[in-house]
Amino acid sequence: xxxxxHMVGITADQxxxxxxxxxxxxxxxxxxxxxxxxxPDSGLVYCLSEGPSxxxxxxxxxxxxxxxxxxxxxxxxx
Amino acid sequence: xxxxxHMVGITADQxxxxxxxxxxxxxxxxxxxxxxxxxPDSGLVYCLSEGPSxxxxxxxxxxxxxxxxxxxxxxxxx
Numbered sequence: 001x002x003x004x005x006h007m008v009g010i011t012a013d014q015x016x017x018x019x020x021x022x023x024x025x026x027x028x029x030x031x032x033x034x035x036x037x038x039x040p041d042s043g044l045v046y047c048l049s050e051g052p053s054x055x056x057x058x059x060x061x062x063x064x065x066x067x068x069x070x071x072x073x074x075x076x077x078x
Numbered sequence: 079x080x081x082x083x084h085m086v087g088i089t090a091d092q093x094x095x096x097x098x099x100x101x102x103x104x105x106x107x108x109x110x111x112x113x114x115x116x117x118p119d120s121g122l123v124y125c126l127s128e129g130p131s132x133x134x135x136x137x138x139x140x141x142x143x144x145x146x147x148x149x150x151x152x153x154x155x156x
Contacts, residue, residue, distance in 0.1 A: 001115055001124055012154050019156045037079055037126070037152035044150050046079055046124065048115070072122050074115035076090050078097045 001048055002057055002068035008043035015045070021064035022047075029056040048074075079126055080135055080146035086121035093123070099142035100125075107134040126152075 010018075015038050022033045031051035038045040047068070051057045054071040061068045088096075093116045100111045109129035116123040125146070129135045132149040139146045 010154065015154050015156050036156050038154040039150045039152050040154065042150055072117045072120055074117050076093050076116040076118065078093050078114050
């Protein structure tokens with residue numbers, strides 16, 4: 001799970017565009033971005049992905065133009 | 079999306095037990111808890127739910143014994 005803190009005012013189209021920018025290059029790092037949720041009021045965006053490492057996820061987000069502020073492994077899911 | 083900060087060392091069984099405690103009473107507030115992801119190392123747990131208000135979600139988590147440290151509406155999803 002990674003978190004972005006500064007996306008105040010993000011729109012549905014911008015969220016989709018950002019997600020598509022990740023999808024376009026994610027294969028180069030073996031990452032699969034699955035879902036993302038955004039709160040335009042607080043500027044928080046949560047992205048759920050699978051990948052070989054936190055760094056791989058960071059690199060895709062950076063190259064796509066929206067570096068993550070936090071990346072946390074979430075090995076447990078229910 | 080709500081976030082718990084202090085669940086260091088949480089196990090898969092404990093995550094399931096906590097989630098089931100929410101499910102058992104969520105209907106009383108019209109909340110539906112959908113998924114949860116946990117990082118035992120950092121103690122972070124993320125819960126995705128739908129409900130009528132942030133307060134409703136807070137109340138269910140409190141009554142189930144694991145109050146949320148943050149609750150954020152996430153009206154956008156991709």
